[in-house]
Amino acid sequence: MRKKYDTLREQYPEYISLDQLRLICRIAKRSARYLVSNGIIPAIDTGKKTWRYQVAIDDVIRYLRRREQWGSMIPPGAVSSRPPSEKNHRTSLSFVTTLGDEKEIYSYFEQLYASAGDVFTVPEIIILTGLSHKTVSLMLKDGGIKSIGNSPRYIVPKQYLLEFVSSRRFIDIKSNSEAFQKIVGGFDTWKTTGRLDYDPAKYLISN
Numbered sequence: 001m002r003k004k005y006d007t008l009r010e011q012y013p014e015y016i017s018l019d020q021l022r023l024i025c026r027i028a029k030r031s032a033r034y035l036v037s038n039g040i041i042p043a044i045d046t047g048k049k050t051w052r053y054q055v056a057i058d059d060v061i062r063y064l065r066r067r068e069q070w071g072s073m074i075p076p077g078a079v080s081s082r083p084p085s086e087k088n089h090r091t092s093l094s095f096v097t098t099l100g101d102e103k104e105i106y107s108y109f110e111q112l113y114a115s116a117g118d119v120f121t122v123p124e125i126i127i128l129t130g131l132s133h134k135t136v137s138l139m140l141k142d143g144g145i146k147s148i149g150n151s152p153r154y155i156v157p158k159q160y161l162l163e164f165v166s167s168r169r170f171i172d173i174k175s176n177s178e179a180f181q182k183i184v185g186g187f188d189t190w191k192t193t194g195r196l197d198y199d200p201a202k203y204l205i206s207n
Contacts, residue, residue: 005061015044015054024060025067031074035063039123039133040073075127075179075203091181093171106166108187113158116201119148120156127203129165130180131173144169 012020021041022032036043036053041063044054067073093105113128120128125136125145139145144167146160164170175181182198189197 005064008061009057012057015056016060017051018053018055021053021055021060025064034074037133038126040126070204073123073127073203075130075182075200091176091184092174093184093187095184102166102168102171104191105171105187106162108190109162109165111190112183112186112196112199113162113201115199116158116204118158120158120161120204122152122154124204125156125161127179128161128200129170130177130183130200131175132177135173135175139164139169 008024012024016024018029018032018036021036022029025032025035033053035041036055041055042059046052046054063073116124116128122133122136122140125131126133129136131139136145137151140147140154140156141151145156145164147154147156149155179200183200186197189195
């Protein structure tokens with residue numbers, strides 16, 4: 001199996017395009033874009049209209065090996081081709097909570113992350129929060145999410161992440177991400193029934 005992937009180095013240059021990534025991984029283009037824009041597969045964003053993303057073939061091989069072991073790293077519905085309803089209605093925890101709910105929110109995420117590890121990388125935080133790579137990077141850079149280490153190798157202990165997701169800053173964040181909306185909507189269900197409808201931890205990348 002290892003040799004099969006190693007032959008990709010002979011077939012492709014050191015850096016490939018998003019379209020080549022799609023062909024190698026046998027996925028839709030929007031799925032390929034999700035993987036690189038959310039940092040699951042590292043990529044250089046050139047900002048150009050053509051060949052915007054440059055992806056190292058070594059990073060693609062690492063992803064393929066992880067995918068074989070853990071399955072898809074794209075949360076269900078995250079790359080749905082269906083247009084968002086209600087003209088891009090943006091959901092946040094502030095829509096389903098009131099002031100004083102912070103302790104309950106902390107308990108909700110504590111249970112939601114119970115099966116996850118003790119420390120997280122940036123791609124794992126993206127999966128656990130449903131936020132974009134850009135938003136998570138900004139929060140790490142300005143200290144909104146406390147971390148150990150420096151950019152781009154941030155390491156976030158679970159306690160720090162729990163403090164962030166139960167803070168007003170996270171509660172007030174709005175996002176169209178379907179994964180984010182499942183996490184947010186799950187709080188109301190959990191508060192009413194004690195049941196978790198969505199488990200983002202099962203999509204984590206193994207270190």
